[in-house]
Amino acid sequence: MPDKIMEVKDLYVRFYTYEGVVKAVDGVNLDVFRGETLGIVGETGSGKSVTTYAMMNMVPPPGKITKGTVIYRKDGKEYVLTEMPESEIRKLRGSDISRIFQEPKAALNPVYKVGDQVAEAILIHRRREMLERALESLQGSLVGLKRAVLERALKSEDDLLVRIVKRLPLVRRLYWSPVKAEARKEVVKILSLMGIPDPDRVYDMYPHELSGGMQQRIVIAIALSCNPQLLIADEPTTNLDVTVEAQILELMKELREKFGMTLVYITHDMGVIAEMSQRVAVMYAGNIVEIADVYTIFKKPMHPYTKGLLEAIPMPGRPLKDIPGTVPNLINPPSGCRFHPRCEHAMEKCKSSRPKLVEVEPGHWVACFLYHDEAEVSEE
Numbered sequence: 519m520p521d522k523i524m525e526v527k528d529l530y531v532r533f534y535t536y537e538g539v540v541k542a543v544d545g546v547n548l549d550v551f552r553g554e555t556l557g558i559v560g561e562t563g564s565g566k567s568v569t570t571y572a573m574m575n576m577v578p579p580p581g582k583i584t585k586g587t588v589i590y591r592k593d594g595k596e597y598v599l600t601e602m603p604e605s606e607i608r609k610l611r612g613s614d615i616s617r618i619f620q621e622p623k624a625a626l627n628p629v630y631k632v633g634d635q636v637a638e639a640i641l642i643h644r645r646r647e648m649l650e651r652a653l654e655s656l657q658g659s660l661v662g663l664k665r666a667v668l669e670r671a672l673k674s675e676d677d678l679l680v681r682i683v684k685r686l687p688l689v690r691r692l693y694w695s696p697v698k699a700e701a702r703k704e705v706v707k708i709l710s711l712m713g714i715p716d717p718d719r720v721y722d723m724y725p726h727e728l729s730g731g732m733q734q735r736i737v738i739a740i741a742l743s744c745n746p747q748l749l750i751a752d753e754p755t756t757n758l759d760v761t762v763e764a765q766i767l768e769l770m771k772e773l774r775e776k777f778g779m780t781l782v783y784i785t786h787d788m789g790v791i792a793e794m795s796q797r798v799a800v801m802y803a804g805n806i807v808e809i810a811d812v813y814t815i816f817k818k819p820m821h822p823y824t825k826g827l828l829e830a831i832p833m834p835g836r837p838l839k840d841i842p843g844t845v846p847n848l849i850n851p852p853s854g855c856r857f858h859p860r861c862e863h864a865m866e867k868c869k870s871s872r873p874k875l876v877e878v879e880p881g882h883w884v885a886c887f888l889y890h891d892e893a894e895v896s897e898e
């Protein structure tokens with residue numbers, strides 16, 4: 519049995535809007551295995567981002583998880599994210615489960631130096647480590663007061679008195695300058711790992727002074743700064759040109775191997791899926807319709823939607839074939855199998871019953887009545 523780092527069970531997400539209730543995610547079941555790269559693919563609006571927001575229990579309002587469980591596993595312990603208080607989940611976000619957002623411009627603050635933004639992420643989750651390093655770097659030097667302040671802080675970082683005293687300007691300076699110096703060293707190390715030339719100079723630059731590709735490397739650096747176990751990359755190369763995209767994909771693969779991370783990679787591009795993933799989950803209109811290893815998805819796809827996505831890949835000498843129709847409105851989604859209005863194989867049953875995601879051969883799951891008769895019963 520593969521070791522599951524995350525399990526999503528029977529997940530439902532709704533957005534309560536003026537126009538009506540958007541049934542964005544509807545009964546998703548998904549396992550993520552430790553160390554793998556799982557690709558999630560599907561057209562726009564299929565629920566890729568929302569599903570992975572739910573994996574961090576951070577669905578933005580007016581959205582809500584209305585049913586289902588998300589379990590994160592670490593060191594033999596289970597964390598049921600859908601039941602934990604926000605203050606506890608916050609400790610896992612960033613340090614254990616991290617996310618690279620779709621749009622680097624939105625993820626970076628335009629008025630802060632990029633290096634400080636990476637340092638901030640480090641200091642939120644690895645402050646103690648930076649404090650220890652700062653103390654070490656002071657060993658042997660004649661800065662008694664500075665050492666005393668750092669030693670005291672290290673002993674009782676959470677002590678209320680220490681927290682108050684640290685606000686005094688002199689103490690603040692004595693405490694912060696060595697800790698920040700250590701964080702800066704760590705940031706420069708990470709930026710150079712990201713393939714950023716002259717990282718010490720880039721540290722002091724503002725986002726607008728960097729190209730889109732460089733900005734995205736900074737966003738990745740922020741996500742990786744706390745050595746997460748599970749990294750969710752939500753279309754991190756969408757707005758980059760193809761050569762920069764290729765560099766970022768290469769970098770992500772290298773980093774994944776280097777850190778032994780588990781990666782969930784979201785894209786609507788089947789080419790990127792082939793390049794990045796070991797296993798693939800195909801989403802359509804809030805449902806997962808097929809899961810298999812990447813080779814099977816490309817060589818032996820089963821679901822008519824997956825086949826449609828593959829036929830829509832441009833190939834020399836082959837006419838482009840679009841999937842007919844459009845992505846449905848999720849306020850009033852089609853009954854039964856949500857793909858039925860666009861499916862050339864649709865049967866009477868498909869209009870009234872929703873096919874369950876069933877393992878039809880080892881590791882190959884499909885939600886389609888062409889392969890089994892099992893209908894979904896766990897409606898909300």
Ligand SMILES: Nc1ncnc2c1ncn2[C@@H]1O[C@H](COP(=O)(O)OP(=O)(O)OP(=O)(O)O)[C@@H](O)[C@H]1O
Pocket residue numbers: 533535540542560561562563564565566567568569578579580581786848
């Ligand atoms: N803040 C929101 N308010 C209302 N509906 C939302 C909100 N965010 C997402 N949705 C709806 O939830 C559904 C799933 O959206 P999601 O963003 O997960 O799609 P996606 O697969 O990530 O698409 P894309 O490829 O465009 O990023 C869509 O119908 C979308 O309109």
Ligand code: SF4
Pocket residue numbers: 821822823855856857858861862863864865868873885886887888
């Ligand atoms: S269940 Fe029916 S409508 Fe849905 S994909 Fe399969 S054949 Fe097509």
Ligand SMILES: [Mg+2]
Pocket residue numbers: 566567568620752
């Ligand atoms: Mg998205």
